[in-house]
Amino acid sequence: QVQLVESGGGSVQAGGSLRLSCAASGGTFSSYAMGWFRQAPGKEREFVAAINWSGGSIYYADSVKGRFTISRDNAKNTVYLQMNRLKPEDTAVYYCAADSTWSRVVHTTPDYWGQGTQVTVSS
Secondary structure, three states: OOEEEEEOOEEEEOOOOEEEEEEEEOOOHHHOEEEEEEEOOOOOOEEEEEEOOOOOOEEEOOOOOOOEEEEEEOOOOEEEEEEOOOOHHHOEEEEEEEEOOHHHHHHOOOOEEOOOEEEEEEO
16 A cells, blocks of 8 residues: 655646645655656546656657656655746646556556645746
8 A cells, every 4th residue: 555645736826836745655666657646626627647667658748848847866765846937737636546556547547545735836
């Protein structure tokens, strides 16, 4: 069983930056693909970014490509999401997720989820 705890959310003006962190415990972190998802009020949860166990494969949603960067530190059991040039439409609760299968992170629903962290971008 993997436990995931996100941190780093907050409020920022449009054009600003935030870095989210997700600390994992209870499993072999380096064996999991990791992802970030988000859910805005009144909308369905959507995929944001994913990274495989080694960091050699990375995938982004078109809406964040070029602005967000996902990375991981297997020695620290942590995955990050650096968010630059934030827009009001990036406002959402951001969730970290993990799965042993890469395709489930990118295309479907990963097995393990964090509790989420709020990101609010004002115009």
